[in-house]
């Protein structure tokens with residue numbers, strides 16, 4: 109039975125391996141199917157397409173979208189959409205500019221409340237792609253010896269509860285779900301385990317998500333089981349992956365180890381095909 113990893117980051121967002129390296133690494137770990145799910149960009153996916161073809165690794169279109177749901181910031185994984193879809197690409201462009209606006213707020217907060225004075229250009233220089241997020245601020249903090257590690261930066265300055273209002277520039281969850289569906293894709297709630305109480309997971313799902321990321325390194329065995337049962341009960345797709353951000357980064361040991369079965373990938377393929385047929389029908 110083949111193995112899949114549907115949650116991987118590259119240098120196009122906050123990962124430290126290039127798309128090319130990711131495909132080669134996936135091949136060496138005997139993964140049959142992967143999805144590159146960078147934050148709010150398809151750049152890493154696009155760069156990986158020719159390499160995946162060359163090495164016979166199946167590469168599914170993917171992305172991890174930031175959204176606002178239930179009054180907080182939510183990560184939504186999207187798969188099997190048409191990567192050329194104009195509306196989706198326009199949404200992604202908006203999200204990336206929201207990331208810049210958000211970064212300016214984060215830097216203002218650090219300057220005024222913590223006395224840490226970083227410029228946007230300095231943070232951008234940490235992101236090869238210019239697609240910035242908190243991990244790039246964390247890496248700059250390490251480089252400038254404000255903290256000794258990325259996790260310490262999150263604990264002391266960047267984690268949830270430390271900076272308020274930074275998720276408010278993203279699109280609403282409903283809109284994200286609709287745009288992905290119109291692009292022929294399926295959505296899944298990313299890493300629900302550590303983030304939301306069970307009732308909130310159910311409320312988020314009820315907005316119209318197609319799946320639940322049951323398999324994720326932040327989930328203990330009990331959580332994985334509970335989410336899988338919930339997904340089955342609600343007839344949701346079951347997705348999963350390692351959330352790999354590069355060698356030496358958080359969750360790195362799980363790459364090639366924590367995997368999704370091809371049976372789950374086949375269910376995702378079927379659901380997306382059905383949606384695309386329905387979408388096509390609606391246009392005629």
Ligand code: AMP
Pocket residue numbers: 122147240241242243258259262263267353358
């Ligand atoms: P952002 O895109 O700015 O919201 O940053 C979110 C990203 O930060 C996540 O995708 C993780 O890669 C990373 N992250 C979140 N919490 C932590 C943490 N406690 N330690 C290290 N990295 C983290």
Ligand code: FE
Pocket residue numbers: 117122147353
């Ligand atoms: Fe990330």
Ligand code: FE
Pocket residue numbers: 172183298299
């Ligand atoms: Fe995430």
Ligand code: ZN
Pocket residue numbers: 115117172351
């Ligand atoms: Zn991720």
